[in-house]
Amino acid sequence: MSIILVTGAGGFIGGHLVKKLSESYQVRAFDKKPLSSWYQVHENVENVVGDLTDYNVVFSATQNVSEVYHLACDMGGMGFIEHNKTLCMLSIIPDVNTIKAAYENGVKKFLYASTACVYPVYKQTTTTPEPLIEGTEYPADPEDGYGWEKLFMERMCQHFHEDFHLDIRIVRYHNVYGPQGTWQGGREKAPAALCRKVIESLHNDTHTIEIWGDGEQTRSFMFIDDAVEGTIRVMDSDCATPLNLGSDKMVSINDMIGILEKIANVTLHKNYITGPLGVRGRNSHNEKIMKELRWSPSISLEDGLRKTFTWISHQYELHHRSNEQQ
Numbered sequence: 001m002s003i004i005l006v007t008g009a010g011g012f013i014g015g016h017l018v019k020k021l022s023e024s025y026q027v028r029a030f031d032k033k034p035l036s037s038w039y040q041v042h043e044n045v046e047n048v049v050g051d052l053t054d055y056n057v058v059f060s061a062t063q064n065v066s067e068v069y070h071l072a073c074d075m076g077g078m079g080f081i082e083h084n085k086t087l088c089m090l091s092i093i094p095d096v097n098t099i100k101a102a103y104e105n106g107v108k109k110f111l112y113a114s115t116a117c118v119y120p121v122y123k124q125t126t127t128t129p130e131p132l133i134e135g136t137e138y139p140a141d142p143e144d145g146y147g148w149e150k151l152f153m154e155r156m157c158q159h160f161h162e163d164f165h166l167d168i169r170i171v172r173y174h175n176v177y178g179p180q181g182t183w184q185g186g187r188e189k190a191p192a193a194l195c196r197k198v199i200e201s202l203h204n205d206t207h208t209i210e211i212w213g214d215g216e217q218t219r220s221f222m223f224i225d226d227a228v229e230g231t232i233r234v235m236d237s238d239c240a241t242p243l244n245l246g247s248d249k250m251v252s253i254n255d256m257i258g259i260l261e262k263i264a265n266v267t268l269h270k271n272y273i274t275g276p277l278g279v280r281g282r283n284s285h286n287e288k289i290m291k292e293l294r295w296s297p298s299i300s301l302e303d304g305l306r307k308t309f310t311w312i313s314h315q316y317e318l319h320h321r322s323n324e325q326q
Contacts, residue, residue, distance in 0.1 A: 008071035010038030012181030052094030058101040071113040076187030082276040085145025095153045111169040117147035124279035127218045131285035174246020174284040178224030179311030195312045209268045212275030215254035220247040220283045223304030226297035239292045246284035
């Protein structure tokens with residue numbers, strides 16, 4: 001049976017994607033981190049640790065593979081992206097290696113995990129921006145570092161399709177969140193960071209939360225189950241041009257905190273501080289994915305945050321107990 005390769009399988013989205021795919025397919029899960037650092041390790045798949053910057057390693061990983069889900073990337077939340085532009089851009093090395101090796105090994109389909117950060121900053125300067133539509137990424141002005149790397153690789157995928165007839169797919173994720181991902185340490189994204197901060201305020205009995213900026217910055221957030229379902233649907237589709245993959249329900253950070261207050265049954269004092277903010281507002285336009293797939297994300301932010309909050313609460317408690325025992 002042919003193999004499906006998932007790069008970045010030790011990461012957040014990759015771990016969930018491998019779990020779902022392994023229910024029906026033979027999967028090769030690949031990541032540079034040691035297995036002990038993977039968010040999820042599945043026993044019924046081929047787990048491979050290796051470095052995608054080494055072309056010989058990549059060539060071996062893509063042998064006997066029918067489809068590649070290329071998720072491997074050095075990234076994190078806005079705090080990480082704004083302070084690690086070079087690291088983000090260096091992801092282009094494993095990107096190019098992986099698509100080149102996939103083509104040379106006769107891979108039938110190649111899916112690239114891109115991001116809403118490819119869209120122009122000048123379209124995202126207010127808290128109520130127009131939803132971002134595929135095809136409006138030019139004239140280019142993506143998020144510095146991370147967005148430029150993703151936009152370049154999108155062009156690389158499209159040229160491999162045009163020049164070498166590699167069947168490609170491109171998904172532009174809009175703020176994926178959920179359990180079994182980063183929730184502390186600086187790489188976590190807003191939903192996980194805010195869940196942790198609320199939990200910390202309860203644990204320390206301060207009922208105070210720090211917020212970067214004024215909290216009025218807006219985003220749309222997609223729960224991990226929708227992200228996985230949408231990713232597989234895109235791979236199985238006939239669409240070889242980029243597709244937004246995100247919720248079209250935009251909320252402010254203050255709104256999200258309000259939802260978390262209800263989940264935690266607490267009223268918090270908000271302490272607004274200076275911090276990395278990214279664009280002022282961002283939302284997904286979902287007309288194209290509805291047309292191509294007759295599907296769009298459906299899990300509500302309230303339901304997704306409740307599941308995420310419960311999981312992070314458990315992780316926080318385990319972490320706290322471990323620290324006490326040391």
